Each structure stands twice: as C-alpha cells, then as structure tokens.
Amino acid sequence: MYNADGSVREPYRALNARLEEQPDKALTLMQSDAEAIFRKLGITFAVYGSEEGTEKVIPFDVIPRIIVAQEWRKLSKGIEQRVKALNAFLYDIYHRQKF
Numbered sequence: 699m700y701n702a703d704g705s706v707r708e709p710y711r712a713l714n715a716r717l718e719e720q721p722d723k724a725l726t727l728m729q730s731d732a733e734a735i736f737r738k739l740g741i742t743f744a745v746y747g748s749e750e751g752t753e754k755v756i757p758f759d760v761i762p763r764i765i766v767a768q769e770w771r772k773l774s775k776g777i778e779q780r781v782k783a784l785n786a787f788l789y790d791i792y793h794r795q796k797f
Contacts, residue, residue: 699761709764717761728760 699710706714717725733755736742742753765773790796 709766713762713764725760729758732758732760 699707699714701707736755736758737753741756743756744752745754746752
C-alpha cells in the first residue's frame with residue numbers, strides 16, 4: 699500500500715482516503731467480524747500440538763490487495779508455473795511415483 703518513502707502507492711490512493719475517514723476502531727471491528735464469520739463457516743485449519751487450541755482461522759486481511767494489470771501479468775506467470783509444478787507433483791504422488 700505504501701512506497702519505501704512512506705507515500706501511498708497510486709493504486710491505493712482512493713482506498714487510503716476511504717480508510718482515513720473510518721473511525722479509529724473500524725478496522726479492528728471489521729477484522730473481528732470477518733474472523734467470526736470464518737469461524738462460523740468453518741474456514742479454519744487444524745494446528746496439532748498447539749497449546750492455544752487446534753482450530754485456527756485462515757489468515758485474512760480486511761484491506762484488499764490491489765494489483766494493477768502490469769503487476770498481475772508478472773505475478774500470473776509465476777502462479778501458473780507453480781500450479782503446473784504442484785499438479786505434476788500431485789500426479790506423480792498418486793500415480794507413477796517416478797520422481
């Protein structure tokens with residue numbers, strides 16, 4: 699959301715302006731509400747051996763990540779590459795077990 703010098707990145711300017719209009723505790727309340735909904739819907743994962751309990755809420759940020767087209771083109775290539783690698787790995791595990 700911010701550049702190295704602390705200024706707001708261009709894609710985030712409108713969002714930043716909107717966030718600055720919110721009351722002090724608004725983001726904390728939104729985060730708590732989101733976590734409660736996730737817990738109610740079962741969007742959790744198990745952590746075995748944790749003293750805090752086994753069910754954890756999937757990490758979620760109420761502030762959206764804005765990815766401009768130029769950044770997305772670069773990211774999507776890496777994402778596609780990872781998906782292909784994971785699919786090949788899973789196929790090998792459940793089929794030939796060659797590698």
